[in-house]
Amino acid sequence: MDRIxxxxxxxxxxxxxxxxxxxxxxxxxLFYEQGVGPAICELDEDSRGKEMEWALVRLGCNPSVPxxxxxGKFVGSANTVMTLHxxxxxxxxxxDAGALWL
Structure with a gap:
């Protein structure tokens, strides 16, 4: 959880x-089309990906990705993000997070 x-x-x-x-x-x-360059952590390409995936599930993200x-705050998975969009x-x-300036 600390790594996440x-x-x-x-x-x-x-x-x-x-x-x-x-x-x-x-x-x-969706984020790229909004003009945002997010940091991407591909869990299947990270040596500690499985551990991070379990931490995301414990955080309430089900399914674990995206x-x-x-x-710095957990927003949610695809359904939540699409609803917000x-x-x-x-x-x-x-x-508010400084990811967009317009």
């Missing part, structure tokens, strides 16, 4: 993902 907290606080937007996960790909694309952190809250969160 440390990684999540290193950039305004951090996405824990798996390179083979379609939903992870969709969420990364797991999105904005401003559709209701307009995501842009505000990104601005």
């Amino acid at each position: 907290a440390k990684l999540a606080s290193q950039k305004a937007v951090v996405i824990f993902s798996k390179s083979s996960c379609g939903m992870s790909h969709a969420i990364k694309r 797991a999105v952190f904005i401003g 559709l209701n307009g809250s995501l842009k505000r969160m990104l601005r």
Whole structure:
């Protein structure tokens, strides 16, 4: 859990993902299309990925990926992020975290 907290606080937007996960790909694309360059942690390419995946599940992320952190705080997985995007809250969160300047 400490490793996740440390990684999540290193950039305004951090996405824990798996390179083979379609939903992870969709969420990364959503952020890129918003003009945000998130830090991406591919759990299937990290030697401690399985450990981090279990920590994300304990945090309440089910399925474990994608797991999105904005401003160092856990936002949620794909469903939560898409809901925030559709209701307009995501842009505000990104601005408040310093990930967007417009």
